[in-house]
Amino acid sequence: MPRHDPALQRKLLTWLLGPLLALLLLDSLVTYATSVSFANQAYDRALHEIAREVFLHVRHEGGRPRIDLPPATERVLMMDQDDRLFYKVSLDDGREVGGDAAIRPPDTAVAGHQSVVFYDDTLHGMDVRMVAARMAFTEGGKPVQMLVQVGETINKRQRLATEIRASVLVPQLLLIVLATIAVCVGVRQGLKPLQTLKRAVSNRSHLDLSPVDDRDVPGEVRPLVAEVNGLLQRLDATLGFQNRFIADAAHQLKTPVAGMKAQIELALRETDSGKLQRSVAQLYVSADRLSRLVGQLLSLARNEPGAVDSVKLQPLDLHALALEITMEWVPEALKRQIDLGFEGADGRIMIDGDTHRLRELINNLIDNAVRYSQDGGRVTVHVRRGAQHVLSISDDGPRIPVEERSRIFERFHRLLGSHADGSGLGLAIVSEIAALHHASITLEEDNDGVGNAFTVFFPPSGSTGLPGTPS
Ligand SMILES: Nc1ncnc2c1ncn2[C@@H]1O[C@H](COP(=O)(O)OP(=O)(O)O)[C@@H](O)[C@H]1O
Ligand SMILES: [Mg+2]
Incomplete structure (x- = not known):
């Protein structure tokens, strides 16, 4: 019994499923990463808005800037269902104007007029997303630079990332499962004619040398089937030829062997030694003839083109x-x-x-x-x-x-x-x-x-x- 080795099927599955799954996984990762990045940009913009809002409440009185943020406004500005917000305003030289003193200045130097950086930091032991915006106003015709920093804990962002994971990855996983099923079924269907062909050949009797039916065979396999059929045809011709030869040979041997048997029976009954001598001499001639015939049959078999x-x-x-x-x-x-x-x-x-x-x-x-x-x-x-x-x-x-x-x-x-x-x-x-x-x-x-x-x-x-x- 030949080993059942669906190597072709396995190969097809590996070559189709491997790259497909890799592509789908890559696609999921890219989709997830871009979605999270877009969402973060939106939140960052909101944070920047708040920084601008805080800046609008900086007052200058007598050369000393201070923040004039009434508690009601501060509540509205800093209120959020999910996150806590912190802010700090400082002057260019590092002097604080107001806000949460625990906020560190950004590592990256915020350079230029009204330029903005966003960065991750920790504040009061919490992970926060920070914006640091450089803003300026003129006082007495002289520009004064200020650094406004606003920080926000990252609960909202984390929840959104989780939601994106669910909404992006779940359909992608489903897609992967469906694609796997489709590929498996497709490969199996595609190879079905080969299975049918295999069954047709393996169910065959060793005496059946008729051609294999190639009607439902895929075009790629048809030349192979044609070759097999050619071989079967040649085998059929050779076997037919050999069967005829064996029948002929048996027929040819039958007559001289029967003749010799009769001669031996006669000789056994012979009592006269002179007649016995003649019988044996005749027997010798028959045996010689038979030996020549057998020799010729062997020679024929030896020189038959297929046997050489x-x-x-x-x-x-x-x-x-x-x-x-x-x-x-x-x-x-x-x-x-x-x-x-x-x-x-x-x-x-x-x-x-x-x-x-x-x-x-x-x-x-x-x-x-x-x-x-x-x-x-x-x-x-x-x-x-x-x-x-x-x-x-x-x-x-x-x-x-x-x-x-x-x-x-x-x-x-x-x-x-x-x-x-x-x-x-x-x-x-x-x-x-x-x-x-x-x-x-x-x-x-x-x-x-x-x-x-x-x-x-x-x-x-x-x-x-x-x-x-x-x-
Ligand atoms: N040289 C020949 N002259 C006349 N007849 C021949 C000659 N060679 C062959 N034959 C004929 O051809 C037949 C087949 O020859 P062959 O195949 O050698 O078989 P076999 O000699 O055993 O009969 C012979 O029986 C004979 O009738
Ligand atoms: Mg001859």
């Missing part, structure tokens, strides 16, 4: 190999009084090949030529250099009809009336080996108009990619 994972093709001399094999066939040809000849070229003819397989190819072609020729016939092996190097085996046996020329290379296909022993596998093996060597093979009637000529065209050494499998 890496054939090592190496440069070799076709001329020398063909000559060597022809020589090996001379005794067999002599038995049948067949004139086995070799026509070569000067020097070497290099091709890229696998010696064992090429040997099998040449052996099969010479075997056929010798086997299907009449006694006293003629077989010629011919090698020639060219754009494609040529190996040709011609005989003067019975002509293979034109309509049989392609079918003859199919497995188990024999010509009607072929009396000599055989299984119909030899040429199938030849054509597989030729394909492994990127070689093509033709069957034509022999040049002299009698018999057949099998010709294999090999690409010269180095002209195909090494190592090669058929394309």
Whole structure:
């Protein structure tokens, strides 16, 4: 059971949710900070107003300024539901004019005409927001500078900040939750076709090689499904081919095995030693035939293009190999009084090949030529250099009809009336080996108009990619 690993889903969620949440958080912070800052500015302006109001109540009598703030006015000015207010007026040189002596002068020098600073401070053990405003009036044509300071505890401001937090952050949090849900649902919906596809594939029987339905599959995944379908199709073809082959092979083996069984039964009943000897000799021939058939079946399986994972093709001399094999066939040809000849070229003819397989190819072609020729016939092996190097085996046996020329290379296909022993596998093996060597093979009637000529065209050494499998 494969591990359930929704990596794609997790990745999508991380990439969508991560930045989204970060943005929403940043947005909340910025909104909160600007709201609080605007609210504080409004309160600061009110504080400045009060400072101006206090300044309006400074009187000058006899060169000594003093604050003339009637208690009723002071109550109105300094009254606030939530906060306590304090004020102080001092002259430029630091002399106090009136107000709360505990108020410290501001750290920052308040410079210039009517300029204002706001700052946080502590007063009587409380946090306060202060305004320090420099104001001037003229006395006897001479300007007199004064510093008016008003402080206010920060209860109002704190309450407002709390209220802003609630009114800004709560909707933002809600937005975050909703966005998370939307992204999760969206990603899951978006990936649903993949889940459906996964189920369709995993629920499949291993025997079902029909194409996967790609109708509801997203466009991005369709090429993958197409590739999988292509693979299934190739698998189907290969499996079908192998099933047919196994059935054919079983059928081919059944007859000789049954024959041998009958021969053994007969031999067991034989009492005459001379007859027994003959039976066993016949049994030997049958076993030999069977062994050859099994050998050919194995060879066919070994050289089947799909089964060959890496054939090592190496440069070799076709001329020398063909000559060597022809020589090996001379005794067999002599038995049948067949004139086995070799026509070569000067020097070497290099091709890229696998010696064992090429040997099998040449052996099969010479075997056929010798086997299907009449006694006293003629077989010629011919090698020639060219754009494609040529190996040709011609005989003067019975002509293979034109309509049989392609079918003859199919497995188990024999010509009607072929009396000599055989299984119909030899040429199938030849054509597989030729394909492994990127070689093509033709069957034509022999040049002299009698018999057949099998010709294999090999690409010269180095002209195909090494190592090669058929394309
Ligand atoms: N050189 C040849 N001359 C005449 N007929 C041939 C020749 N080579 C092959 N054939 C025919 O092609 C058939 C298939 O050959 P092959 O695949 O080698 O199988 P097998 O030799 O086992 O029958 C043979 O049965 C024979 O009828
Ligand atoms: Mg043969």
